[in-house]
Amino acid sequence: MLKYTIRRLIGMIPMLLLISFVVFLLAKAMPGDSLSGEIDPLNTNPQYIEEMREKLGYNDPLPVQYFNWVSGFLQGDFGKSTRYKVPVSTLLAERLPNTIFLGVTSLVITYILAFAMGIFAGRRPYTIGDNIIGGLNYLGLAIPSFIAGVFAIYFFSFNLGWIPYAGSVEVGLERGTFEYYVSRVHHVLMPAIVLGLLGTASYTQFLRNDIIENSRKDFVRTARAKGTPTSKIYNVHIMRNSIIPLITFLGFDIATLISGAIITETIFTYPGIGQLFLESVGNRDYPTLMVITMMLSTLTLVGNLVADILYGVVDPRIRLD
Amino acid sequence: MKKKSLLLMLAMLLILSAFLAACSSDNAEPAETDNETETEDGTAGEAQSGGTLTYGFETAPEGLFNPAFYGIATDAEVLALFDEALITYDENLQPEPGIASWETEDNKVFTFTFEQGVMWHDGVELTVNDWVFALETIASPDYDGQRYSNVQTIEGAEAFRNGEADSISGLNVIDDYTIEITFDQARVNNLVNVWSYPMSRAQFEGIPVAEMSASEQVRTKPVGLGPFKVTNVIPGEAVEMVKFEDYWRGEPKLDGINIRVLDSSTIVGALGQGDIDMVTLAPVNAPEVEELDNVEVITAPGLTYYYIGFKLGTFNNETKEITEDKEKYADLNLRKAMAHAIDRQAWVDAFFFGYGKPIDGPVPSNHWIAADSADLETYDYDPERAKELLEEAGYVDVDGDGFVEDPNGEPFVAKFSHYATGNPTFETRAQAIVQYWQEVGINAELEMTEVNLYYEMIEKDDPAMETFFGGWGTGADPDPTALWGSDQLWNYPRFKNEESDKLLADALNVDVVGTDEELRKDLYVQWQQLVASEVPMIFIAELDEIWGLSDRVENVTFDVSGYNNPYEWSLAQ
Numbered sequence: 001m002l003k004y005t006i007r008r009l010i011g012m013i014p015m016l017l018l019i020s021f022v023v024f025l026l027a028k029a030m031p032g033d034s035l036s037g038e039i040d041p042l043n044t045n046p047q048y049i050e051e052m053r054e055k056l057g058y059n060d061p062l063p064v065q066y067f068n069w070v071s072g073f074l075q076g077d078f079g080k081s082t083r084y085k086v087p088v089s090t091l092l093a094e095r096l097p098n099t100i101f102l103g104v105t106s107l108v109i110t111y112i113l114a115f116a117m118g119i120f121a122g123r124r125p126y127t128i129g130d131n132i133i134g135g136l137n138y139l140g141l142a143i144p145s146f147i148a149g150v151f152a153i154y155f156f157s158f159n160l161g162w163i164p165y166a167g168s169v170e171v172g173l174e175r176g177t178f179e180y181y182v183s184r185v186h187h188v189l190m191p192a193i194v195l196g197l198l199g200t201a202s203y204t205q206f207l208r209n210d211i212i213e214n215s216r217k218d219f220v221r222t223a224r225a226k227g228t229p230t231s232k233i234y235n236v237h238i239m240r241n242s243i244i245p246l247i248t249f250l251g252f253d254i255a256t257l258i259s260g261a262i263i264t265e266t267i268f269t270y271p272g273i274g275q276l277f278l279e280s281v282g283n284r285d286y287p288t289l290m291v292i293t294m295m296l297s298t299l300t301l302v303g304n305l306v307a308d309i310l311y312g313v314v315d316p317r318i319r320l321d
Numbered sequence: 322m323k324k325k326s327l328l329l330m331l332a333m334l335l336i337l338s339a340f341l342a343a344c345s346s347d348n349a350e351p352a353e354t355d356n357e358t359e360t361e362d363g364t365a366g367e368a369q370s371g372g373t374l375t376y377g378f379e380t381a382p383e384g385l386f387n388p389a390f391y392g393i394a395t396d397a398e399v400l401a402l403f404d405e406a407l408i409t410y411d412e413n414l415q416p417e418p419g420i421a422s423w424e425t426e427d428n429k430v431f432t433f434t435f436e437q438g439v440m441w442h443d444g445v446e447l448t449v450n451d452w453v454f455a456l457e458t459i460a461s462p463d464y465d466g467q468r469y470s471n472v473q474t475i476e477g478a479e480a481f482r483n484g485e486a487d488s489i490s491g492l493n494v495i496d497d498y499t500i501e502i503t504f505d506q507a508r509v510n511n512l513v514n515v516w517s518y519p520m521s522r523a524q525f526e527g528i529p530v531a532e533m534s535a536s537e538q539v540r541t542k543p544v545g546l547g548p549f550k551v552t553n554v555i556p557g558e559a560v561e562m563v564k565f566e567d568y569w570r571g572e573p574k575l576d577g578i579n580i581r582v583l584d585s586s587t588i589v590g591a592l593g594q595g596d597i598d599m600v601t602l603a604p605v606n607a608p609e610v611e612e613l614d615n616v617e618v619i620t621a622p623g624l625t626y627y628y629i630g631f632k633l634g635t636f637n638n639e640t641k642e643i644t645e646d647k648e649k650y651a652d653l654n655l656r657k658a659m660a661h662a663i664d665r666q667a668w669v670d671a672f673f674f675g676y677g678k679p680i681d682g683p684v685p686s687n688h689w690i691a692a693d694s695a696d697l698e699t700y701d702y703d704p705e706r707a708k709e710l711l712e713e714a715g716y717v718d719v720d721g722d723g724f725v726e727d728p729n730g731e732p733f734v735a736k737f738s739h740y741a742t743g744n745p746t747f748e749t750r751a752q753a754i755v756q757y758w759q760e761v762g763i764n765a766e767l768e769m770t771e772v773n774l775y776y777e778m779i780e781k782d783d784p785a786m787e788t789f790f791g792g793w794g795t796g797a798d799p800d801p802t803a804l805w806g807s808d809q810l811w812n813y814p815r816f817k818n819e820e821s822d823k824l825l826a827d828a829l830n831v832d833v834v835g836t837d838e839e840l841r842k843d844l845y846v847q848w849q850q851l852v853a854s855e856v857p858m859i860f861i862a863e864l865d866e867i868w869g870l871s872d873r874v875e876n877v878t879f880d881v882s883g884y885n886n887p888y889e890w891s892l893a894q
Binding site: 084161 | 373375
């Protein structure tokens, strides 16, 4: 297992290099740069823009720019955001906790809902309950998150007044107090549900199908023949087998945790990585844009690795060496 | 003026939000707000004091909360609440003494006298040294903001920047409250141009200039001179401010102001619920807000205008010279015909919901140098006149396809470019212009270009840019040289006219105009007449600033220079 992990980790290096190359070229291929776009003549002047282009190295040949970026990156210098004028690492540190909090909450909600609904539907396939759950799930799969977000705001915030529609915390609360944390949870709930909608739907259906399939297998018949109670068959025998594919999803969720929230964060004005990413694209904030893309790529690679390793852990039949 | 491009996905969202806004305005319940802070102070005088006003922002501030470093208008809006310039502007955009008053005899040497006892939020008294500190920071070679043009007119600033001097020779500190500033030459606009925001020397002590923009003194713990002080910054979503009791003009009436960032889709709903008290509105949202009972929509004259430019030449970046070498739109009658073809009033009503009006020259009509429309050659909607002009210019339909050919009989296609962002109304409003031209027989084509690429193409005089849509703003200093001089990169139409250059130079020349504002205005009026008769641009519309104010907000007034001093604002209890 260790050998395998190391091999995979080494294999990531050329992959990451390739990704960095593509990310860099794509970023540079976007028309304009962080200094172009609509100009406010009261606020700037052509000389400044010329000087900044020179200072930021936009006038250097592309290979030089790429080399500068990569060498800085390897030394842990992620560059300075051209828009916010702070090191990108500071910017990420500001936003990352919000996004992780959102992602984890959404994941927890997803798992709770998916397990509850999946087990229920799996035990009673083709009944009314199963069909209702199935219908809801397909609805959840079909509604894009930006529509779900806007409607959630309309119904739950404006009509019912249950949840806030913007921000990550109530203005005016002292950091660290009990109210502060309650407010954080209150603010994260709705975006987390919206974000988890799609995941919940696919997990539920996955679990349901797996349970149905397993319940027809020989070992279940044997268990029944022994007189094992039905609830034990489902909760222990079938469950154990049905969870295996779900566990491997956990690996992929790592990247989704951070990247999946781009649209949701924007609609709920939730200041996280996703919102930052979208802004950095719009503003040609190359350093921020490239660091976030690299981070997401790395997480996807790591996520795949974790998924593969977990697979070997939960299912000893799979040998990884 | 600073809408940046969002992604295509957001276009959908915008449509949806309009729909949502429509829904919410129907159901908007009269405000049942729970005010964040309700305070003890009862009635005092005519305006009640106390209460916290919530100010909604549609875009998140970048967090550069220092006048010397900020880059976008949103940050400037935050700054306006907690910091203050030495000089303020009245409703005619004329400078008036604020913290500092000034005296000058020759427009070259100015003596500024500061009010005594003006305090920074940290309790340190403001002195002229803080101003010197700001000027030297901006003139430092390590400075990464964009304000140097406001300092370089001071004598010795260039030498300081190049490292040839340890201080700026034009700054002569007489005592803590008096400073004499010498400019490199006498100019009419030296006063309005010079950088007039001091920077707290005590706060920035020991921070190298290169690291200032990232420092917490700029980003999260800014200190200013204004009526409110920042207590908490939640990056990307909120800024909390409380009143600054020692504010030099007097104690503010409000207890504080909270700035909240909202997505544009939630603005109308939040106003209806009474969650926000004050917000600037996009024209598309304003009609919905007008229907809310608890919110008043206020318009104030703006200082921005939209135009359609004709590319008349090219700009040489090396020599900084314009050559009018593009022939396609060189014919004045053709340009006039294209101007007469457009029904600007109908266009403004359709796409800006009436929050704006047609403009006839390159200066918004509320600016003090604006020429009266009666003095300008105007191009009202007149398709018949447009057709006549086309015929006079030799543009007639030779091959009978319904569109005119150029004087040589070659097919004539007018290309119109407009920038594309996530905003779905841009394409329709551009299409409307194209249709106006088609109606008078000009075969016009629309090209939507992504906004960043768009301005790059305009700047580089890309052959694909023939006629283009754009917007400009005017500031307190009316000098339009940066946009119209024939050696300027931002003279997008590449309009080169010696008379225009001369008029613009004269209006800044102390020997010609001295300190006579009327004389100066006269020159600008002549210049506007010249530009209007040459039609390097079709001037389309000037827009209003639109504000939504909840009915509990009192004593907020607007004029062309913006809102009144926030220390006067109050809330009905």
